[in-house]
Amino acid sequence: MLITDIKSMKEISEKLRKEGKSIGFVPTMGYLHEGHISLMECSKKENDITVVSIFVNPTQFGKNEDLDKYPRDLERDLKICKEVGVNYVFYPSVEQMYPAGYSTYVIMESLVDRLCGAFRPGHFKGVLTVVNKLFNIVKPDRAYFGKKDYQQYVVIKKMVKDLNMDIQIIGCPLIREKDGLALSSRNKYLSKEERESALSLSKALFKAKQLFEKGETDVSKLKEEMEKIMRSYPHVKEIQYIEIVNPENLEPKEKAEKGDIILVAAFVGSTRLIDNIQL
Structure with missing residues (x-):
């Protein structure tokens, strides 16, 4: 069922909770793919009801980013949700989520100044604000996030802990x-051609993991090897970061250990891509 206004979504959530039903929530910006489907399927297994939101959130895009051209196809997304067996799709307008005079935002003082946050100022302020709002509207028991956006996953877990929210964040x-x-x-x-070059991100990550498993723990050597692979592809225009970090607090490491995360962000042509792998 498609829900387009906040009041109706809140009323449905209240009713479901009174009935003792558990709510799983998958927040998305639409243009759904297999990654999103895996989150929905995970939610369906663990909850009575699954809600998916589709909202291209303007506050997490910076100047000259791709807000206007971000891919949108509601009809296709609804078909996918129906096939997976999602119970409700919440599709609010920008005017509803950020009415005239809107001025309240969620700001975190750690974790957001590095990695993607260093290159996208204000991005996580927008992410945390919209996720907080969506949590207040949908009132889920569990919320599902893909670990491709690993920093986002860690940052949202931190917000939920810091603000004493009764929501389980599932990565x-x-x-x-x-x-x-x-x-x-x-x-x-x-x-x-660019897609061919985009493979450089995963190839570099797999190579670093392979080297680590053979005994290489020097982060600078692992990063150097990754950079060499990525720069060998013609359409990799800018490598924003290659970092090996602690999985909990995102602190950069000098010696890699099992469980650490390698994260990378780069422009392939004019498209910014991110990827990561766990050691």
Whole structure:
């Protein structure tokens, strides 16, 4: 069922909770792919009711980012949700979520100044604000986030803990295409040649993991090897970061250990892609 206004969604959630039903929630920006489907399926297994939100959130896009051209296809998304067996799709308008005079935001003082946050100022302020609002509207017991956006997953877990929210945050595995490319709605932007170069991210990550498993723990050497692989592809225009971090607090490491996360962000052509792997 498609719900387009906040009041109706809140009323449905209240009714479900009174009936003792558990609510699983998958927040998305739409243009759904197998990664999103894996989150929905996980929610369906663990909850009585699954709600998916589709909302391209303007406050998490910076100037000159791709808000206007971000792919949208509601009809296709609704078909996917129906096939998976989602109970409710929440599809609010920007005017509802941010009415005239809106001025309240969620700001975190740690974790957001590094990695993607260093290159996208204000991004996590927008993410945390919209997720907080969606949590207040949908009132889920559990919320599902893909670990492809690993920093986002950690940051949201921190917000929920800091603000004493009674919501369990479930991180689900990153999903890849057969050739290794991490699934992303932004992959649609890539030309055939650029898509070939986009594989450099996963190839660099797999190589670093392989070297680590053979005994290499020097982070600078692992990063150097990754950079060499990525720069060998013609359409990799800018490598924003390659970092090996603690999985809990995202602090950069000098010596890699089992469980650490390698994260990478780069522009392939004009498309910004991110990827990661756990050691």
